[in-house]
């Protein structure tokens with residue numbers, strides 16, 4: 374069943390057309406990653422799909438009464454504001470204490486319920502944001518660069534969590550990333566975006582697609598191989614890995630990716 378679709382979608386800001394001719398659909402329970410360089414229109418596409426950004430042309434169709442758990446790319450939380458994790462989850466609306474505990478358990482951060490938001494590590498924060506998006510068990514999650522700022526181990530752990538969430542809740546997940554490796558193998562489908570859809574398909578197909586390689590300036594090195602390598606070694610991924618011990622890896626990350634800023 375299709376939850377959400379866009380046909381011939383275009384978005385312009387003033388004179389600039391940021392998205393054009395985008396056809397996109399996501400079905401129930403699917404994990405789809407939108408991949409593209411900074412400024413390629415990924416966040417704009419998500420916002421248009423949700424209805425936060427008016428398209429200049431095209432059609433968007435949502436399943437009736439579709440609820441979407443959305444984590445925007447930038448979430449401003451005033452570090453001076455005293456706010457516990459539990460309170461943060463209670464803010465959006467009527468939720469019970471049991472709902473909050475359940476959501477935090479789903480993302481394995483229930484032990485952080487009384488902690489201050491401002492004191493969380495990057496990995497903990499991403500899990501708390503995911504827990505918040507899970508409240509009310511929406512059939513569709515939209516996560517805009519959820520692993521921004523995490524290292525590859527942290528990223529791999531987060532994508533594992535996403536797969537778990539899909540398995541337990543059946544939610545479809547639409548994720549955005551400008552990063553390459555880890556993303557791919559967790560996804561059923563990858564959509565490469567650069568103002569328009571350059572290519573789409575399974576991670577295996579995409580990693581070999583010339584459009585994808587051109588988009589990220591990749592040579593012949595396999596990015597999927599890198600992820601599989603990480604996966605093979607059974608590190609303890611269940612804890613935070615964003616506190617500075619970067620995994621040493623024989624394969625250098627592609628320069629294009631290292632240069633990519635966080636847009």
Ligand SMILES: Nc1ncnc2c1ncn2[C@@H]1O[C@H](COP(=O)(O)OP(=O)(O)O)[C@@H](O)[C@H]1O
Nearest residue numbers: 386391409410411412413414415416417418636
């Ligand atoms: N509200 C806005 N007004 C004007 N330009 C915008 C607005 N939002 C995004 N843009 C521009 O649209 C382009 C795509 O932005 P965005 O969707 O955020 O890209 P991405 O998420 O892929 O990095 C960028 O050039 C950005 O500067």
Ligand SMILES: [Mg+2]
Nearest residue numbers: 415416446636
């Ligand atoms: Mg963005």
